[in-house]
Amino acid sequence: MAAPTTFSGEVWAELRLADARDVPHIHSLIHQMAEFELLTDLFAATHELLASTLFPTPQPAPFTSFTALILDLSPSPAPASADTVGSRRLDLSASPLADPEAAAFPSPRGGGRVTAGFVICFPNYSTFLAKPGLYVEDIFVRAPWRRRGLGRMMLSAVAGRAAEIGMGRVEWCVLDWNQNAIDFYEGMGAEVFKQWRICRLTGPALDKYKGTGSQEEEDAGGKAQ
Amino acid sequence: MAAPTTFSGEVWAELRLADARDVPHIHSLIHQMAEFELLTDLFAATHELLASTLFPTPQPAPFTSFTALILDLSPSPAPASADTVGSRRLDLSASPLADPEAAAFPSPRGGGRVTAGFVICFPNYSTFLAKPGLYVEDIFVRAPWRRRGLGRMMLSAVAGRAAEIGMGRVEWCVLDWNQNAIDFYEGMGAEVFKQWRICRLTGPALDKYKGTGSQEEEDAGGKAQ
Numbered sequence: 113m114a115a116p117t118t119f120s121g122e123v124w125a126e127l128r129l130a131d132a133r134d135v136p137h138i139h140s141l142i143h144q145m146a147e148f149e150l151l152t153d154l155f156a157a158t159h160e161l162l163a164s165t166l167f168p169t170p171q172p173a174p175f176t177s178f179t180a181l182i183l184d185l186s187p188s189p190a191p192a193s194a195d196t197v198g199s200r201r202l203d204l205s206a207s208p209l210a211d212p213e214a215a216a217f218p219s220p221r222g223g224g225r226v227t228a229g230f231v232i233c234f235p236n237y238s239t240f241l242a243k244p245g246l247y248v249e250d251i252f253v254r255a256p257w258r259r260r261g262l263g264r265m266m267l268s269a270v271a272g273r274a275a276e277i278g279m280g281r282v283e284w285c286v287l288d289w290n291q292n293a294i295d296f297y298e299g300m301g302a303e304v305f306k307q308w309r310i311c312r313l314t315g316p317a318l319d320k321y322k323g324t325g326s327q328e329e330e331d332a333g334g335k336a337q
Numbered sequence: 338m339a340a341p342t343t344f345s346g347e348v349w350a351e352l353r354l355a356d357a358r359d360v361p362h363i364h365s366l367i368h369q370m371a372e373f374e375l376l377t378d379l380f381a382a383t384h385e386l387l388a389s390t391l392f393p394t395p396q397p398a399p400f401t402s403f404t405a406l407i408l409d410l411s412p413s414p415a416p417a418s419a420d421t422v423g424s425r426r427l428d429l430s431a432s433p434l435a436d437p438e439a440a441a442f443p444s445p446r447g448g449g450r451v452t453a454g455f456v457i458c459f460p461n462y463s464t465f466l467a468k469p470g471l472y473v474e475d476i477f478v479r480a481p482w483r484r485r486g487l488g489r490m491m492l493s494a495v496a497g498r499a500a501e502i503g504m505g506r507v508e509w510c511v512l513d514w515n516q517n518a519i520d521f522y523e524g525m526g527a528e529v530f531k532q533w534r535i536c537r538l539t540g541p542a543l544d545k546y547k548g549t550g551s552q553e554e555e556d557a558g559g560k561a562q
């Protein structure tokens with residue numbers, strides 16, 4: 113059963129663990145996200161890099177290392193499996209939903225499912241709690257499927273799973289000018305930290321530190337501090 | 338050889354991989370950091386939690402999971418070992434350095450070494466690069482040893498190791514009012530991101546998401562968005 117390009121009536125959303133068969137769609141979705149953020153110049157992901165970094169052999173347990181989740185929409189009820197992390201039923205009977213890209217995003221799970229989004233997350237660590245937390249690097253939903261509670265379902269489901277396995281925190285980032293997103297996250301119970309800033313070393317600025325492990329003290333006139 | 342409480346002449350600093358014998362000092366140093374940041378109310382680390390989360394059996398390879406590093410100061414030259422990540426020679430001949438707490442921080446590596454700081458870091462992931470990076474959660478140096486280039490050595494050494502193993506980025510956080518730290522990090526080549534804010538779900542606000550994986554669509558009058 114091929115994915116339709118127009119969805120009507122009831123539709124079942126499933127957030128599930130990804131596997132290597134999802135790499136082409138993950139790659140396309142990351143590229144859409146880069147376009148949305150006007151950051152395509154930073155986009156360097158390839159199928160090969162995604163497969164080797166997200167789906168190594170052996171695959172660590174979910175949420176213990178880099179973890180990719182896929183949002184699939186199904187035109188028929190999809191029973192939960194061991195891979196299901198979250199689900200949501202949408203009622204489109206009042207107005208059908210057009211997904212012009214559906215034919216480009218058939219889910220490898222079949223059954224007429226279409227892939228509409230993804231999550232990438234990984235453990236972080238709180239020294240004060242001496243416990244792992246979960247950092248959500250990306251939550252992305254393709255444009256036609258936005259504003260239907262799917263982002264909330266995805267973040268809720270991931271937070272729920274993190275809490276269930278004993279993690280102490282769930283963290284992610286938001287842009288300070290995106291007040292809609294800030295209001296949404298605060299409404300979900302999140303605290304937004306106003307004073308912390310992220311610092312990043314990358315590219316040549318990072319490469320120059322190769323081999324710098326051993327240092328002599330600099331002269332008093334030097335830049336030591 | 339017990340650690341002296343006053344150091345003079347040449348002193349050798351070593352940043353090395355930690356092991357379970359370092360747990361009591363890591364615990365004390367995290368508590369000092371919580372005092373410094375006026376956040377002791379958030380301090381919930383115990384020896385048992387630190388040991389089980391930082392030094393599980395089997396221990397993953399350094400920098401592939403939660404990784405703890407220890408800063409030891411040695412009154413005699415300390416040859417680099419497989420555990421050495423960075424080193425620095427200090428010349429205290431002009432003015433001896435008093436470390437009143439030295440007797441409380443003997444390094445388990447012996448040889449008169451005293452433990453003076455730690456680093457906690459772990460891999461993060463960039464979807465645009467499809468590559469792991471390294472997130473530095475904490476860098477801490479006990480008060481008497483500050484302003485001698487040890488923080489720079491620690492961050493440089495960790496960044497160098499990350500670059501050498503092919504990581505695409507090194508990231509950490511700074512408080513926006515700490516202009517000295519921002520200037521220091523920018524001088525090291527880091528970019529400070531002004532617009533990103535960290536969001537966090539923790540405690541009861543996180544626990545309420547347990548078991549929320551399956552959702553029915555909310556009524557039009559509900560809070561769905």
